[in-house]
Each structure stands twice: as structure tokens, then as C-alpha cells.
Amino acid sequence: MKMYMCWAAVMIMSCAANHPQGSAMEQTLHYRVQMNALFGPVMSGESTLQADLTAQVDMRLSSTRTRRFRDGSIGRLLRFETANITVNDSPTFLDLEGRSVEIRTFPNGEILDIVWMDKVSGHGRYMDVFGVVFQALSPAPPSLNVAEQVNRRIIWPYRVGKQLRWDNTVNAVWTNQGMVENEDYSAWKLHYDGPWTVKGGTRFQTPEVKFAAHGTGTGTVEMDARARELLSHRFEWSRDVTVTGRQTVTQSQAFRGVVEVLR
Amino acid sequence: MIVALLIAGVPLDPVGDPLPQYLSLSSVRAVLDGKKVRLKECGVDQDLTVNVALQVKGNGEIAVDELTGVEGAQAECWAATLSGATSLRHDDAPQRVTATFYVRSQEVLFSPELMLHEREPSPLLIFSPGSERDRIYSVIHDAETSDQ
Numbered sequence: 001m002k003m004y005m006c007w008a009a010v011m012i013m014s015c016a017a018n019h020p021q022g023s024a025m026e027q028t029l030h031y032r033v034q035m036n037a038l039f040g041p042v043m044s045g046e047s048t049l050q051a052d053l054t055a056q057v058d059m060r061l062s063s064t065r066t067r068r069f070r071d072g073s074i075g076r077l078l079r080f081e082t083a084n085i086t087v088n089d090s091p092t093f094l095d096l097e098g099r100s101v102e103i104r105t106f107p108n109g110e111i112l113d114i115v116w117m118d119k120v121s122g123h124g125r126y127m128d129v130f131g132v133v134f135q136a137l138s139p140a141p142p143s144l145n146v147a148e149q150v151n152r153r154i155i156w157p158y159r160v161g162k163q164l165r166w167d168n169t170v171n172a173v174w175t176n177q178g179m180v181e182n183e184d185y186s187a188w189k190l191h192y193d194g195p196w197t198v199k200g201g202t203r204f205q206t207p208e209v210k211f212a213a214h215g216t217g218t219g220t221v222e223m224d225a226r227a228r229e230l231l232s233h234r235f236e237w238s239r240d241v242t243v244t245g246r247q248t249v250t251q252s253q254a255f256r257g258v259v260e261v262l263r
Numbered sequence: 264m265i266v267a268l269l270i271a272g273v274p275l276d277p278v279g280d281p282l283p284q285y286l287s288l289s290s291v292r293a294v295l296d297g298k299k300v301r302l303k304e305c306g307v308d309q310d311l312t313v314n315v316a317l318q319v320k321g322n323g324e325i326a327v328d329e330l331t332g333v334e335g336a337q338a339e340c341w342a343a344t345l346s347g348a349t350s351l352r353h354d355d356a357p358q359r360v361t362a363t364f365y366v367r368s369q370e371v372l373f374s375p376e377l378m379l380h381e382r383e384p385s386p387l388l389i390f391s392p393g394s395e396r397d398r399i400y401s402v403i404h405d406a407e408t409s410d411q
Contacts, residue, residue, distance in 0.1 A: 209387075
């Protein structure tokens with residue numbers, strides 16, 4: 001009998017071990033993302049396929065925890081509550097409002113997967129291009145002492161089923177710049193900087209299309225000192241994109257923006 | 264011990280907002296497959312090849328956009344049978360589905376070539392909000408674009 005009781009206790013304890021560490025957000029969080037983007041001309045060899053462009057993006061998103069996976073990772077439904085874009089100072093159609101993706105992260109915020117990217121990608125939706133927003137919402141900074149520096153990669157994938165995948169990687173050096181205190185909150189200010197690479201391609205498709213980019217990612221994150229949750233994130237990322245199918249197309253892209261948690 | 268097993272078997276954190284549902288080919292196939300018996304009641308005296316284009320709305324309602332290969336009262340019967348409320352609820356814009364039915368030897372058959380018309384998001388990773396998009400797509404995907 002004692003053996004059975006011990007076994008039962010072990011079973012129950014093993015269930016508890018699957019619970020994520022740190023604070024699991026139960027309530028819906030709301031974010032505002034504002035971003036300016038500069039796009040260089042789209043080139044194919046010597047031919048210019050499209051002139052350079054500027055864009056301003058303003059979106060509000062909500063993040064609601066939906067499920068917990070057996071490896072301890074957490075699924076959140078990221079919903080585009082409002083989304084507007086101007087291109088070369090003209091309001092332009094953006095079909096994102098009401099659409100959702102599920103973002104799966106480790107409890108520290110590291111992104112494992114983003115599902116339904118095809119629903120927010122391509123013409124009129126553009127989150128394949130503005131994917132830096134996902135990293136900006138979930139930057140996963142390390143725990144550091146003041147002035148301490150550490151290397152920690154920022155990663156997030158872009159995936160559409162098994163047919164298409166590319167991976168974003170920033171080999172970031174993180175630095176704790178100290179505490180920021182004001183009337184409303186106390187926050188740790190953490191800065192990161194590092195080279196940004198994108199690599200991937202299609203499968204089961206002719207012609208195979210390869211996606212690649214090289215650039216840099218830099219930003220400053222403020223994390224609530226008590227709750228250890230994101231308060232704001234200022235970022236400045238740039239890359240040179242190469243898409244190779246039958247022929248190669250290139251475009252330089254730069255994103256500068258801020259994410260704020262709305263309270 | 265039974266209690267312990269029950270506790271261990273409980274799914275982790277089942278509570279949460281419902282996830283969005285998107286239409287799948289298999290669910291559409293199952294619903295259209297179920298229509299065959301009622302389509303047979305529209306008449307099977309004559310061999311037919313019927314092409315249909317349907318709109319599946321978010322509430323599961325099917326609307327018939329196009330129906331070719333059948334005429335007159337029989338066509339009205341086909342349209343009435345195919346349209347209406349179904350279990351195909353989803354959280355997306357209305358989805359276009361094309362399918363082919365055959366009437367052969369007094370039986371209604373359903374072609375396996377069911378098409379769920381998904382939008383083509385390409386060119387990906389290149390920001391192109393204007394009309395240049397088609398040309399960029401063509402350069403990446405089409406074979407004979409070297410002179411563009």
C-alpha cells in the first residue's frame with residue numbers, strides 16, 4: 001500500500017513539474033506598437049523593380065494566454081485589435097484587424113513558434129516583413145546584474161506548415177544599464193545589440209525559393225522590476241533581404257519603433 | 264491510486280480562450296461527401312459532370328457561386344441541396360471552394376480534386392504594397408522573366 005501511495009505522490013509531483021517557472025500571465029495584456037520603416041529599392045540584378053518607400057505602422061494588439069504545452073511552454077493568442085499603415089505618407093489598405101496568430105513561448109518569453117502566419121502575411125497584411133514586431137513583444141531578456149554583459153540569442157521562426165520556414169537569429173549581447181525609477185514603476189533597463197540573420201526557404205515547391213537576410217538588431221527593453229514583465233521596448237533593426245527563386249530579388253529594410261504595454 | 268491516475272490524466276491548463284479555427288480541406292470534404300445522398304434525390308437518370316464553386320462563410324453557411332453541367336429544375340435542386348447551414352464554422356473571411364461531382368450509373372460520385380482557394384501571399388519578405396508586386400512575384404517564381 002505504501003508503495004502505491006509513493007507512486008501516486010510521484011505522479012502528482014511530476015504533473016506539478018510541468019508548470020512554467022516565473023510569472024504566467026493570466027490576464028489579457030494590451031500593447032501598442034509604433035514603427036517607422038525605410039525600404040530600399042527592390043532590385044533584380046541591374047533592374048529596379050520598385051522604388052524606395054517609407055512606411056509608418058501603428059497597431060494595438062492583445063495577448064491572451066490560451067494553453068500550456070507539456071514542455072512547459074505557453075501558447076498566447078496574439079490578436080490585432082487595430083492596425084494602420086501609411087506608405088509614403090498615404091494611408092494604405094491593411095487587412096490585419098481582428099486577425100490572430102498563436103505565439104508559443106517558453107515562460108521567459110523566448111519564441112518557439114508562431115502559428116497561422118499565413119493569415120497575417122503577404123499583400124495587404126505584411127507581417128512576414130514586419131515580423132520584428134513579434135520579437136519586440138517578447139524579447140526574452142536574460143537576468144543580469146547592473147553593468148553585467150552576457151550573450152543570449154534572440155530567435156523566432158517564420159513558418160507556414162511544412163512548406164515554408166525561415167529562422168531569425170540575433171546573436172545579441174545584453175547589458176543591464178541599471179534601474180529606472182519614476183512615480184509609476186521601477187524597471188530594469190536592458191540593452192541589446194547584435195548581428196541579425198535570416199535563413200530559410202520553401203519545401204516541396206518548384207522553383208524552390210530561398211530567403212536570406214543580414215543586418216543588425218539593437219534595442220532597449222524596460223522590464224518591471226517587481227513583476228518581471230515587459231513595460232516598453234525601443235528597437236532599431238535593419239537588414240538586407242535576398243529572395244532567390246528563378247531569379248534573385250533584393251531589398252534593404254530598416255525598422256525603428258517602440259512597443260508599450262497599455263495599462 | 265485511481266484518484267492519482269485521474270489527476271495525472273487531466274490535461275494541463277485546458278482553460279483558455281478558444282483558438283481561431285480555419286477551414287480545412289478534410290472538413291469540407293466530409294460535409295460535401297455527406298451531401299451525395301440528397302443530391303441523388305435531384306435525379307440520376309442522366310450522366311452528369313457538375314462543377315461547383317462555393318463560398319463557405321464564417322458561420323458555416325454555404326452559398327453556391329457557380330454551378331455548371333446541370334440545368335433547369337435539377338440545377339435548382341442541386342443548388343438548394345448544396346447551400347445552407349453546415350458545421351463548417353471558421354474564423355476567417357468567406358472561403359471559396361471548387362469541387363466536381365459526377366453522376367454515373369445512377370450514383371452521385373465526388374471527385375477527389377477538391378480545391379480550397381487560399382490566397383497567395385507571395386512575394387514574401389519583400390515589402391511591396393503597390394502594383395509592382397506582380398512583377399516582383401513574376402521575377403521570383405516564373406521561368407521566363409529575364410527581359411522584364
